[in-house]
Amino acid sequence: MPPPRFWLFSVIQFPGSLDDRDMRFAFDSVLKASARLVWHKEPELPLGTRAVVLPGGFSYGDYLRCGAMAQYSPVMAAVRRFAAAGGPVLGVCNGFQVLCESGLLPGALLRNQNLHFGCEFVNLRVERAKPPFSSRAVAGQVLRIPIKNGEGAYFAAPEELSQLEANGQIALRYCDESGAVKEASNPNGSVANIAGITNQRGNVLGLMPHPEHAAEAAIGGTDGLFLLGSLVDAVFGAESAR
Amino acid sequence: MSDRKAPIVDLALAREHGLTDDEYERIVEILGRIPSFSELGIFSVMWSEHCSYKSSKKYLRKFPTRGECVLHGPGENAGVVDIGDGLAAVFKIESHNHPSFIAPKQGAATGVGGILRDVFTMGARPVANLDSLRFGPLDESLHQYLLAEVVEGIGSYGNAVGVATVGGETQFHSCYAGNILVNAFNLGIVETDKIFLARASGVGNPVMYVGSKTGRDGIHGASLLASAEFDAESEAKLPTVQVGDPFTEKCLIEACLELMETNAVIGIQDMGAAGLTCSSFEMASLSGTGIALDLDAVPQRETGMIPYELLLSESQERMLLIAQAGREEEVAEIFRRWDLDVAVVGRVTDDGRMRIQWQGETVVDIPVDPVAKSSPELDRPIAAPADLGERQKFDLASVAPEDDFEGALHELLDSPNLGSKEWIYRQYDQLVQGDTVIRPGGDAALIRVRGRDGEPTGKGLAMSVDCNPRWCWLDPRLGAMAAVAEAARNVACTGARPLALTNCLNFGNPERPEIMWEFAEAIRGISEAAAALETPVVSGNVSFYNETSGRAIFPTPTIAVVGLLEDWERHAVSHFPQPGLSIVLLGESREEIGGSEWLAQRRGLEVGLPPIVDLQHEKRLHGLLAAAVARQLIRSAHDVSDGGLAVAFAECAFAGPKLVGATVRLPCTIRPDALLFGESTGRVVAATSDAKALIELAKQSGVPAECIGETGGDRLSVGPIEGEPWLDVEVALLHERWRGAIPRRLGES
Numbered sequence: 001m002p003p004p005r006f007w008l009f010s011v012i013q014f015p016g017s018l019d020d021r022d023m024r025f026a027f028d029s030v031l032k033a034s035a036r037l038v039w040h041k042e043p044e045l046p047l048g049t050r051a052v053v054l055p056g057g058f059s060y061g062d063y064l065r066c067g068a069m070a071q072y073s074p075v076m077a078a079v080r081r082f083a084a085a086g087g088p089v090l091g092v093c094n095g096f097q098v099l100c101e102s103g104l105l106p107g108a109l110l111r112n113q114n115l116h117f118g119c120e121f122v123n124l125r126v127e128r129a130k131p132p133f134s135s136r137a138v139a140g141q142v143l144r145i146p147i148k149n150g151e152g153a154y155f156a157a158p159e160e161l162s163q164l165e166a167n168g169q170i171a172l173r174y175c176d177e178s179g180a181v182k183e184a185s186n187p188n189g190s191v192a193n194i195a196g197i198t199n200q201r202g203n204v205l206g207l208m209p210h211p212e213h214a215a216e217a218a219i220g221g222t223d224g225l226f227l228l229g230s231l232v233d234a235v236f237g238a239e240s241a242r
Numbered sequence: 243m244s245d246r247k248a249p250i251v252d253l254a255l256a257r258e259h260g261l262t263d264d265e266y267e268r269i270v271e272i273l274g275r276i277p278s279f280s281e282l283g284i285f286s287v288m289w290s291e292h293c294s295y296k297s298s299k300k301y302l303r304k305f306p307t308r309g310e311c312v313l314h315g316p317g318e319n320a321g322v323v324d325i326g327d328g329l330a331a332v333f334k335i336e337s338h339n340h341p342s343f344i345a346p347k348q349g350a351a352t353g354v355g356g357i358l359r360d361v362f363t364m365g366a367r368p369v370a371n372l373d374s375l376r377f378g379p380l381d382e383s384l385h386q387y388l389l390a391e392v393v394e395g396i397g398s399y400g401n402a403v404g405v406a407t408v409g410g411e412t413q414f415h416s417c418y419a420g421n422i423l424v425n426a427f428n429l430g431i432v433e434t435d436k437i438f439l440a441r442a443s444g445v446g447n448p449v450m451y452v453g454s455k456t457g458r459d460g461i462h463g464a465s466l467l468a469s470a471e472f473d474a475e476s477e478a479k480l481p482t483v484q485v486g487d488p489f490t491e492k493c494l495i496e497a498c499l500e501l502m503e504t505n506a507v508i509g510i511q512d513m514g515a516a517g518l519t520c521s522s523f524e525m526a527s528l529s530g531t532g533i534a535l536d537l538d539a540v541p542q543r544e545t546g547m548i549p550y551e552l553l554l555s556e557s558q559e560r561m562l563l564i565a566q567a568g569r570e571e572e573v574a575e576i577f578r579r580w581d582l583d584v585a586v587v588g589r590v591t592d593d594g595r596m597r598i599q600w601q602g603e604t605v606v607d608i609p610v611d612p613v614a615k616s617s618p619e620l621d622r623p624i625a626a627p628a629d630l631g632e633r634q635k636f637d638l639a640s641v642a643p644e645d646d647f648e649g650a651l652h653e654l655l656d657s658p659n660l661g662s663k664e665w666i667y668r669q670y671d672q673l674v675q676g677d678t679v680i681r682p683g684g685d686a687a688l689i690r691v692r693g694r695d696g697e698p699t700g701k702g703l704a705m706s707v708d709c710n711p712r713w714c715w716l717d718p719r720l721g722a723m724a725a726v727a728e729a730a731r732n733v734a735c736t737g738a739r740p741l742a743l744t745n746c747l748n749f750g751n752p753e754r755p756e757i758m759w760e761f762a763e764a765i766r767g768i769s770e771a772a773a774a775l776e777t778p779v780v781s782g783n784v785s786f787y788n789e790t791s792g793r794a795i796f797p798t799p800t801i802a803v804v805g806l807l808e809d810w811e812r813h814a815v816s817h818f819p820q821p822g823l824s825i826v827l828l829g830e831s832r833e834e835i836g837g838s839e840w841l842a843q844r845r846g847l848e849v850g851l852p853p854i855v856d857l858q859h860e861k862r863l864h865g866l867l868a869a870a871v872a873r874q875l876i877r878s879a880h881d882v883s884d885g886g887l888a889v890a891f892a893e894c895a896f897a898g899p900k901l902v903g904a905t906v907r908l909p910c911t912i913r914p915d916a917l918l919f920g921e922s923t924g925r926v927v928a929a930t931s932d933a934k935a936l937i938e939l940a941k942q943s944g945v946p947a948e949c950i951g952e953t954g955g956d957r958l959s960v961g962p963i964e965g966e967p968w969l970d971v972e973v974a975l976l977h978e979r980w981r982g983a984i985p986r987r988l989g990e991s
Contacts, residue, residue: 015580016489018404021696022676029697041579056674058402061489114990117397117669148401148671213673218811219690220673 006048007235009035011055012079012095014070018057019092019212026212026228027053033232040073050235051088051132052079054095056148056210066109066151067097076102088132088231089204093149096196096206105199105206106164107156112149113189119148122187124195124209125175126226128168132234133198133205136226142179143172143223145209147187147195152208154190154197164197172196172207248279248550255279259286265618272612280549280598280605285613287516287554288523291786294617297752298784301765305779306772311741312780313434319360319511320430321780322437323742325806327699329691330434332366335374335427335707335746335802337785341484342395342424346388350395350424352486355558357428358403359512362495363561365438365502366430369675370689371400373410373426374707374746374800375666378419380658380987385414388422389666390988396426397669402488403495406678407670409687411707411800414658417715420790425746427707427802433694438502441509442525442533442564442590449522449533449588450570452577453494453560455543456518460484460556490559490582497580498561506572510563519553521562522588523596527614535588537600549598549605564590624762625755633716636836636850644915647888647960647968650844652979654885654919655892657843661983665990680704683897684816685732685881688807702810706732706803710884711796713852716837718760722767722799723855724923728883729803730775734864735879735926737813737871738805743772745782745801750794752786760797768799774857775864777803814871814928816880817898821954823877824933825904828863828940828947829925831887833912839884840919853922859945860924866943867926875936882925888918888960888969890927895958896977903973906951906960914968918960929953 009027013020020037027035035053038046045052060069070076076098083089083104091099099105112118121144126137137143156164164170172195176185186193188208196207211224249255256266259282269277269285277285287293295302307315313330314322320334338353354371361368373396378385389412400407405428442449501507509529511521518540526533537552547555565573570586577584591597596613598606627633644650654660667682679702680688686706693699708729714721730740745768750757772779788795807813818825835841836850870876882890887908895904910917930936933949940947958976961967 015493016402018402018492018671018674022674025676025696057404058489058492061402061487061492063489116394117401117671119671119673120668146673148673150401210673213676215676219676219679 007034007050008046008048009033009051009053010038010045010049011035011053012040012075013037014040014059014073016057016059016061017055019210020055020057023053023055023212026215030215031229031232038075040075042075043078045078045082049082051090051231052082054091054098056093056095059094059098067094067101070098071102080104083204086203088234090133090231091206092210093208096208099204099206104204105197106160107154107197109151110153110155111151112153117150118187119146120187121146122209123175123177123185124172125179125181127170127173132203132231133227134171134230135233136230140179142175142177143226144221145211145214145224146220147209149208152188154194156191161191167200169198169200170194171198171205248548251276251279251282256282260290261286265289273608278605280553281608283550283554284519284606287519288613289617293515293520295784296618296620297622297786298761299619300621301762304765304769306769307778307780309742309776309778312778315778315780316782318439319363321742321744322364323780323804324434325691325701325703327693327701328434329693330432330437331429331703331804332361332364332432333427333429333744333804334360334781335425335744335800336360336783337746337748338424338426339422339748339785339788342392343422346391347395348485350392351399352484352558353424353426354396354399355486355488355491356514357426358405358491359514361428361430362498363438363510363512364432365436366432367499368405368428368430368495369677370429370687370705371405371407371427372687372705372707372802373407375410375412376418376423376798377414379416380414386988392424393666393669399486399488401671403492404674406672406674407667408672408678408689409682409706412663412666415711415796417796420793421788421795423748423798425800427744429703429705429804431691436502438507438510440511440525441529442531443529444508445531445590445592447508447564447567447590448570448586449535449590450563450565450573450584451540451560451587452563452584453582454487454490454557455541455583456552456555457543457557458547458551458555461551461554484556484558486558493580493582494559494561497577497582501573501576504572506566506569508564508566510561513560513562515556517555517557518562523610523614525564526596526610530594532591532593532595532610533588534591535598537598539585539587541583541585549600622752622758623755624758626759627756633849634851638833638835641845643913644844647918648971650840650919651888651892651969653843654839654889655976655980656983658983658987660839660885660889662981663984664981665984679810679813680736680815685735688736688810688813690810700809702738702807702813704733704736704738704805704807707800708732709798709800711798712842712848713837714764714798715796716850716852718763718797719767720852720855722764723771724852725799725801726768726771726775726777727855727857727860727923728881729801730777730864731860731881731926733803733805734867735814735816735881736807737868738807739868740775740777740803740805740864742780743777743801743803744780745799747782747784748788748795748798748800749786750789757794764797764799771857775861812872812874814876814879815898817878818894818902818904818929818953819877819898821902823929823931823953824949825906825951825953826928826930826933826936826947827925827950828866828928828945830922830946831917831920831925832922833916833920834922835916835920838886838919838921840886840915855923862944863924863926866940866945870936870939875932875939876928876930878929880927882927883921886919886921891958891960892976894927895973896980901956901973901977902953903955903957904951904953907963908950910962918968
């Protein structure tokens with residue numbers, strides 16, 4: 001049974017968001033969970049919002065620093081309140097950058113080590129399989145999902161990094177086909193091959209790969225649904241349990 | 243007509259503007275007086291080669307431009323082709339060669355920006371980019387730099403506006419050492435009842451300016467940069483190159499598409515070459531109206547700009563539109579929401595004149611049509627190049643036969659021309675908008691088409707851009723024909739039916755008779771092929787003066803063909819998808835090695851005649867491919883082109899997600915090297931699980947076909963039916979050489 005129409009996945013649309021409609025399509029048409037684009041100048045999230053998604057793109061043209069301007073968009077205050085109340089917030093690519101710039105996630109995204117924008121399918125090892133973002137996967141599972149970014153090298157200072165490791169906040173790592181995390185399988189120079197992290201509470205996830213571009217069998221495969229589908233399950237499950 | 247702060251207009255100043263003495267006389271005649279400085283500027287850009295097509299007009303009229311599916315052909319911002327379901331594909335290819343040589347990153351980036359505007363101006367959402375690039379030899383550091391910058395420029399713009407770059411081609415040759423080519427293609431999708439044209443109708447309707455503010459950049463980009471050849475002083479033209487802002491473009495796309503959902507807009511045109519001038523003249527001319535403009539209302543980025551500058555600036559990301567009178571505020575509201583500048587800068591009038599005011603004075607008052615429509619048309623002298631016979635002279639018997647087939651294949655795959663272009667397309671977002679079915683690296687790109695509700699329709703569009711400039715140099719007519727045939731064949735290999743084409747005609751200095759001859763011959767070849775293959779020319783662009791210090795590029799008419807697949811899920815890929823399939827060769831292999839890659843690379847010769855192009859065969863072949871893919875008789879289909887059969891087999895083996903070897907045994911009645919590396923046109927390597935049925939269908943279609951082997955194993959073995967194979971090599975090894983061809987030369991492997 002699909003969730004009722006008034007449970008909403010709000011996909012934030014900044015000026016310069018590019019994968020916003022793709023993200024809505026993945027939730028709305030593929031996963032049959034109502035998703036709506038929410039203009040960044042809105043002061044509040046729409047009524048019924050059960051999850052917030054910050055999509056990929058070049059918000060504000062990536063001027064100044066990737067994600068640096070978007071954190072000041074009016075809607076971000078509402079997103080911060082939503083996250084603080086425990087609501088699930090997913091940031092993909094530029095959305096991840098916005099979450100780091102907003103302080104909702106630790107660390108930062110730097111220029112790719114080889115200095116080039118890179119668009120390719122990569123292997124990701126699921127580090128933890130748990131709601132709300134990865135319950136459909138199993139720990140150690142390898143997902144094939146594309147990346148496309150110029151500034152995707154995740155960085156955290158050593159003490160921050162050990163905190164992330166200790167708290168189990170590392171969600172996804174770049175790996176090879178067999179799941180081995182190696183230097184050669186790190187596409188952009190991310191520290192510890194990190195592709196995605198959560199906040200300490202686990203309700204905010206940022207990742208560089210694009211699960212919405214791996215949501216249909218004939219177009220990029222369906223591995224992205226292990227992540228997006230988990231979020232749908234989390235929202236649906238949480239609501240049914242109420 | 244006074245123009246404060248302006249120099250005195252005379253013949254000398256007109257010449258400095260690139261106008262001829264005759265042209266200046268005509269201007270004086272049209273106006274009945276000496277033009278003002280601003281007026282002189284207007285005439286110089288509108289009558290430049292780039293804007294007026296004065297050398298090429300006579301020939302361009304010969305193109306077949308009509309067809310069942312053609313909704314709008316040449317003359318609009320881009321071609322529009324009906325694809326059913328109330329939808330149309332809007333597409334065009336355009337050059338940005340000279341700016342990209344002077345300022346490669348910005349030049350290439352603004353090339354992408356310009357072609358995007360041509361497409362969304364018509365109401366279409368841009369969905370796919372292709373790029374056709376040509377550089378000098380990759381072992382020269384200048385060209386390593388130019389490649390890196392151009393690719394970064396294309397990526398920086400295409401990636402940031404959210405339009406996937408789904409394919410293209412890149413070649414390296416010494417003829418481009420002093421003049422690279424950057425041709426950008428874009429395709430958009432529009433609802434057939436929401437197509438917008440560049441019209442300024444309805445007297446009294448407001449002329450509105452939207453987008454970025456106007457600055458001093460790009461003044462005379464069209465007249466001085468694009469309409470003259472390069473020399474040692476070309477760097478001084480740097481200020482004529484514009485600077486792109488993809489973020490503004492993205493906002494502009496969304497705002498314009500939103501606006502077009504209302505019926506508040508009547509006509510719209512991007513401010514491209516020659517900016518405000520060209521767009522306003524074109525719109526008024528196409529509607530038989532006039533326009534009164536007030537330059538003080540134009541949003542300006544710099545202070546103290548004079549009318550001449552405001553009118554000729556090529557600042558990027560600007561559009562001019564005609565709105566319904568009384569709905570100005572509604573239009574403005576949409577642009578303000580996207581934080582874009584918007585201003586009413588004039589009104590449509592009924593007097594057929596362009597009247598431009600600045601600081602309370604009339605600075606321009608000229609009739610529209612003589613500027614826009616009666617631009618000079620030249621009939622330049624033509625003559626075949628004196629050395630044409632020399633170029634074409636070739637005796638195969640005098641060429642030493644290949645004695646190392648494996649070595650030859652390795653060398654060809656390792657060359658930048660045939661090697662993998664992954665280093666390039668990896669830097670492009672190939673996925674955004676979520677519709678890329680076949681990504682770069684195949685024969686043609688394939689995207690699925692969404693309908694008005696944003697849901698996929700089931701239809702797919704395939705597209706490919708191609709040209710073999712060496713063939714065009716040896717025989718421009720045959721070479722141009724072959725380019726059309728190859729682009730259409732690539733599209734057909736996916737299973738799509740080729741619909742129409744757009745072309746970018748890159749040539750040298752048209753003032754030289756042999757260049758005009760090449761041009762005329764190429765037009766003939768394109769026209770013949772477009773007619774025979776029923777792929778009319780719907781849009782295009784001419785780029786002359788591609789030469790440096792008197793040395794021209796090879797004639798390079800790049801052709802992009804777009805084809806329709808009724809059911810995108812039923813398509814063929816270009817690589818062998820799995821072991822255990824039969825390999826069927828469609829088409830005939832002749833002893834044609836003139837102008838081939840093998841001859842150039844292994845024997846250092848660029849001579850001979852290109853292969854013949856049998857257009858009737860080509861048409862039958864494309865029909866066969868569509869039928870076979872629709873019946874799911876073909877699993878993969880790959881066009882045989884540069885490097886011949888040997889390279890085609892190798893590409894089939896390693897271009898997929900998994901390496902799949904093959905054993906091929908060929909009947910051999912010609913020289914083995916000509917069989918393996920000859921580039922006879924009209925051939926496709928197909929993989930099928932039912933060779934018998936495919937060959938039967940081919941027979942019915944009148945296409946020669948034979949089963950020549952099967953897929954499987956981890957080696958590629960190619961040989962005669964009896965006797966030792968010519969080559970037998972591990973696919974992984976070939977793959978490694980092929981993948982490293984470009985990064986190795988850039989020191990990035």
